[in-house]
Amino acid sequence: MRIEIHEMTTAPQLIALRERRIDAGLLREPPEDEPELGFATVLTEPFVAVLPAAHPLAARRAVEVAELAGEPFVLLPRAEGPRLHDRIVAICAAAGFVPRVAQRAVEWQTVCGLVEAGLGVSLAPASIRRIRLKGVAFRRIVPGARTSVAVSWRGDDENPLVAALLRTIDQVGGPRATGSSTGPSVISDVE
Incomplete structure (x- = not known):
């Protein structure tokens, strides 16, 4: 075997x-x-906000999900992970908005790279913090949510x-x- x-x-x-x-x-x-x-x-782990390091919200320890309402989002395609995609959309909906998806990426490394390039923000599992990019900040979200x-x-x-x-x-x-x-x-x- x-x-x-x-x-x-x-x-x-x-x-x-x-x-x-x-x-x-x-x-x-x-x-x-x-x-x-x-x-x-x-x-199980919490979700975090994934932000460009130069983003004004990156200076905070925690980000209100509602503060991301006007931002372009980088999300995985729904076909690759329907429940995760829907969970992220539901977190945004509970904060009063539907995320405006600017880019889609299948791998979390690519999501981080697109965020670092300034193409949007994301919500992601906290373990994504292991991807170390100088141009990306990971912040706790309020209200908290888990995956x-x-x-x-x-x-x-x-x-x-x-x-x-x-x-x-x-x-x-x-x-x-x-x-x-x-x-x-x-x-x-x-x-």
Whole structure:
């Protein structure tokens, strides 16, 4: 047996799981309506504002989401991660506006590069802060909002590597949810 790692966003992973091309995936904002799949949350983290370093709001420790209303946004295409995209749009809607999307990018590194180039702002998972670009500032948002990453697998998968992965998740994070994304364990919490 061998382990092969493929980089994919959430939507392509779900297709690959259903088509049995992959055995497990790590999904950002997993779906709720996939009864043949199991999910276990392995990470929750807050969203942050991603701003050009020279932006006036970058001088603050926290940014009110409503203050981003007039800004162009850099967002991932909805087709690549529908629930994450919709979650970001919902955060903006709760602050009273619909984001005006100026650019789309699939990878977070590209989102940061486009923000650094002054093409817009974004809302992103806090782990994006690991991408170190001098021209980008990451700021806490108010009101706060969180996002999650879940491991996913087919409920009928008998692959011993998948079983070993799920045992490890159980040992680190407690009982896992199967067949839905409700009630999952949390392995780590990023702030």
